[in-house]
Each structure stands twice: as C-alpha cells, then as structure tokens.
Amino acid sequence: MSFRSNGLPRHRNGVFLIIRSRAAIGSQAASTPTPLWPRKSGFAMSKRLLPTKEDDFWTLALDERLKNTQILPAGEGVDYFNATTRSMLYNIPYGESMIVTLPLSDLPMIDGAWSPTGSQAWYASALLSAILLQESDERIVGILCRSESLSILELGSGAVGLSGIVSNLLLSRRPGTHRVYLTDRDPNILKQLEQNVMQYNEHLRKHYPAIKEEHMEVQNLDWNDGSACSRLKDLDLVIGSELVYTLETAKGCASCVQILLKNNPNAHRGILDQSQFTACFISTPRVIGSD
Numbered sequence: 001m002s003f004r005s006n007g008l009p010r011h012r013n014g015v016f017l018i019i020r021s022r023a024a025i026g027s028q029a030a031s032t033p034t035p036l037w038p039r040k041s042g043f044a045m046s047k048r049l050l051p052t053k054e055d056d057f058w059t060l061a062l063d064e065r066l067k068n069t070q071i072l073p074a075g076e077g078v079d080y081f082n083a084t085t086r087s088m089l090y091n092i093p094y095g096e097s098m099i100v101t102l103p104l105s106d107l108p109m110i111d112g113a114w115s116p117t118g119s120q121a122w123y124a125s126a127l128l129s130a131i132l133l134q135e136s137d138e139r140i141v142g143i144l145c146r147s148e149s150l151s152i153l154e155l156g157s158g159a160v161g162l163s164g165i166v167s168n169l170l171l172s173r174r175p176g177t178h179r180v181y182l183t184d185r186d187p188n189i190l191k192q193l194e195q196n197v198m199q200y201n202e203h204l205r206k207h208y209p210a211i212k213e214e215h216m217e218v219q220n221l222d223w224n225d226g227s228a229c230s231r232l233k234d235l236d237l238v239i240g241s242e243l244v245y246t247l248e249t250a251k252g253c254a255s256c257v258q259i260l261l262k263n264n265p266n267a268h269r270g271i272l273d274q275s276q277f278t279a280c281f282i283s284t285p286r287v288i289g290s291d
Contacts, residue, residue: 148176223252
C-alpha cells in the first residue's frame with residue numbers, strides 16, 4: 001500500500017480521530033505492494049436517511065458496514081481453513097525521496113474465520129497515516145516541533161497498528177527521544193500487535209539501519225476503565241481510526257477521549273468523518289452526562 005496526502009483543514013494540535021470508513025484494506029501476496037488509497041468515492045454515504053434515535057443510528061452504521069465491507073484473502077485460491085495469517089507490504093514515504101517498505105500482518109484466522117473487529121487494517125487507518133505524513137500541514141509540524149521528547153498514543157490500534165507504527169517512523173526523523181503507545185483491549189489483538197511491533201523493529205535494523213529506533217509500547221486499554229484512561233498523561237498527540245460501531249463502544253470511546261482532553265486542556269479536537277456520523281459521536285458525551 002502506498003500513501004498519498006491532500007489538503008485538509010488545519011488545527012494546531014490535540015486529538016485526531018477518524019470515526020469510521022467503509023471497508024477493510026484488501027491485500028495481495030506479501031511480495032506485491034498494493035497501491036490502494038481510500039478515494040472520496042469510497043467514503044460515499046448511503047443515500048438512505050439516517051434515523052434520529054442513537055440506537056437506530058448505530059444499528060444502521062453496523063448494517064452498512066456488514067453490507068459494504070470486503071475482507072480479501074492474501075491471493076486467489078487461498079484455503080481459508082488452512083490459512084494462518086496474511087501480510088501486506090506498506091510503502092511509507094520517508095523524507096524527500098526515500099520509501100520505507102514495511103511488512104505487517106493481520107490477526108491469524110481462528111476456527112476458519114477472521115475476527116470481525118480489529119483483526120485487519122481498515123481504510124481509515126491508511127487515511128490517518130497519510131494525514132500524519134503531511135509534514136507541510138501546520139497541525140503535524142506544530143506538534144512535532146514542540147519538544148525533543150514527544151509521546152503519541154493510538155486508541156484502538158487493532159492487530160496491525162498501522163497508524164501508530166507510521167507515527168513511530170515519523171518521529172524517528174525528529175531529534176530527541178520519543179515514545180509511541182499502541183493500545184487495544186482484546187488479548188489476541190494485543191498479541192498480534194506486539195508481533196508486528198517486533199517485526200517492524202527487526203525489519204528496520206536489517207533493511208534500514210540508518211533509521212533511528214524509537215520506543216514503541218503495546219498496552220491494554222479499556223475505554224470504560226476511567227482510572228486507566230486518567231493515568232494517560234503528558235501526551236502530545238492522541239490518534240485513532242475506525243474506532244466505534246455500537247452505541248456502547250461509542251460511549252466508552254467518548255468518555256476516554258473526554259478524560260484525555262481534560263488532562264490536556266490546551267488540546268484541540270479534530271475529527272474526520274462521513275456526514276452526520278460525527279454529529280452522533282460528538283453528542284455521545286452528553287448522553288453520559290459530559291460537556
């Protein structure tokens with residue numbers, strides 16, 4: 001997968017979330033980098049009118065996802081029941097002319113089926129990665145130039161952790177020592193995420209020894225655990241993509257984000273999303289009694 005970027009609205013710093021996209025990133029054989037990109041047409045909203053009730057809203061969101069998602073095997077003729085995992089090559093721009101190619105793997109199949117959530121990278125993570133790579137954008141430059149000791153947290157990293165790993169690669173170009181925290185909750189997701197982090201570090205040492213290795217850590221984070229969210233302080237940037245599909249997870253995510261914003265009162269909130277989906281997410285803190 002190759003990443004490109006275009007002009008986007010500008011903010012200074014803070015929490016950047018992409019609530020939902022439309023489909024999983026399809027993959028081919030690991031030896032063939034896939035030049036996929038979530039074009040505008042891929043984010044088109046259904047023409048159906050959205051209901052006003054939040055429960056109905058999230059039901060529709062899940063229904064739309066199930067009908068429009070394509071989870072593709074690593075290649076033609078793959079036996080789903082014998083396959084173990086699939087790997088994609090991601091082409092990440094690094095500086096003016098260098099491209100870093102990273103192999104990252106999905107969560108292995110269990111009982112012949114892919115897990116429906118978090119097991120593979122989604123288009124939104126590619127979009128978020130492209131935003132982070134826009135070093136001409138004041139939002140990103142403003143954060144990266146703030147200090148020589150930056151901390152980035154990714155919510156809902158999933159098994160692949162694409163956006164968090166891209167953040168780590170981006171920080172390696174900056175002076176100083178930095179940290180990236182990749183978080184999720186499911187034990188199997190976290191295990192595969194740790195494997196990808198180790199594979200990333202080993203791949204850099206072997207193929208890109210000149211690239212500085214930054215600290216990257218995988219952590220368990222339950223959005224409904226207020227004390228766990230409260231312990232996350234001194235963060236320069238919080239990112240997330242494709243985070244919620246049910247009202248319950250939306251409440252937990254919104255509550256966690258609210259705590260993170262309170263811990264960093266100077267932060268700005270930036271959310272990219274399909275029309276009307278953002279409005280529902282923004283209203284969720286009010287449902288749980290928050291501002």
